[in-house]
Amino acid sequence: MNADELRWFAALAEREHMTSVARELHISQPALSRAITRLEQQLGVPLFDRRGRVLHLNHHGRRYLPYARRALEQLDAGAAALADVADAEHGEVRLWFSHTLGSWLVPALVGAYRDAHPAVRFRLTQRGTVGLIGAFDDGAADVILMGPRPAARSHLAWHHLITEPVLLAVPPHHRLATRKSVKLEEIADEPFIAMAPGNALRRLADDLCRAAGFEPRIAFEGDEIATLRGLIAAGLGVGLVTPQRVAAEAVQTATPHLRVRDDGCERPLGLVWDPERPATPVVAAFRDFVVEHGRALATAL
Structure with a gap:
């Protein structure tokens, strides 16, 4: 059986008149009769x-009729889904991103894109850095925003957006609070508020501290930069964080941020995709948008 036979059967089941149904379907009556005979x-x-x-x-x-109708509904839904995928103005983009980008970079890029393409849907997933790249293995992600560039998967494409400084946040009344910059060796004995293991910012912080000659003494680990800043503002320790870009967060924490003079205290951010996987038109359009406009949008924040 084929879809036409099911569709013709359903129409004939409703009208129960061979001639009128053949006329409505724009086929000959003998062709309709033969199709129903084949189905039977x-x-x-x-x-x-x-x-x-x-x-x-x-x-x-x-x-049999309700089964035929359900089959036709599924076939029509499948055709609509493929049409949706092929439509750059109405498809879906599965965007994964690291925790530290959810409050500023992701809203900026997605918001700007949807201003021009309001019917495009985004399925957003936030993960630690370790859990991001694996999303390409099972096809769960179309594109990923993260930093730094993944070293383990050399075939992945990477478009650099910006390189942001990594700063030292200290409590408001800390001995270094009035300073503009610092060397990491100056806070070797301080308790550290840090991102959880597996996060790229945590790995960078650990590497920088070791290069400065000490192992950081971790007092608390978390998944969100805002949480770290709040704990630092409460006087529970110091920590290496990214710049504050959300005004409400800056008001709530009021934590001094010092420039770190150690080499390598920065984080490149970019868009990652798998060039070996064919992209749907909507994914390709969003990716091209980020490549063309992402740097300007990121640096404006």
Whole structure:
């Protein structure tokens, strides 16, 4: 059986008149009759009782009709889904991103894109850095915003957006609070408020401290930069964080941020995708938008 036979059967089950249904479907009456006969032969039972040109759906046909309708609904839904995927103005982008980008970079890029393409849908997923790249393995992500560039998957494409400084946040009344800059060796004995293991910012912080000659003494680990800043503002320790870009967060924490003079105290951010996977038109359009406009949007924040 094929979709046309199911569709013609459903129409005939509703009208029960071969001539009128053939006219509505723009096919010949013999073609419609042969299609219904083929369907009945494949099913092994008659679906109609025939009285001349008038047919009556029998008990076999009444039992089969709801299954045929459901099958047609699924076929139509599948066709609509493929049409949606092929439409750059109405498809879906599955965007994954690291925790530290959810409050500023993701809203800026997605918001700007949707201003121009309001019907495009985004499925957003936030993860630690370790859990991001694996999303390409099972096809869960179309594009990823993260930093730094993933080293383990050399085939992945990377477009650099910005490089942001990593700063030292200290409590408001800390001995260094009035300073503009600092060397990490000056806070070797301080308790550290840090991102959880597996986060790229945590790895960078650990590496920088080791390069400065000490292992950081971790007092608290978290997944959100805002949480770290709040704990630092409460006097529980110091920490390496990214710049504040959300005005409400800056007001709530009022934590001094010092420039770190150690080499490498910065984080490149960019867009990652798998060039070996074909992109749908909507994904390709969003990716091209970020490549063309992402740097300007990121630096404006």
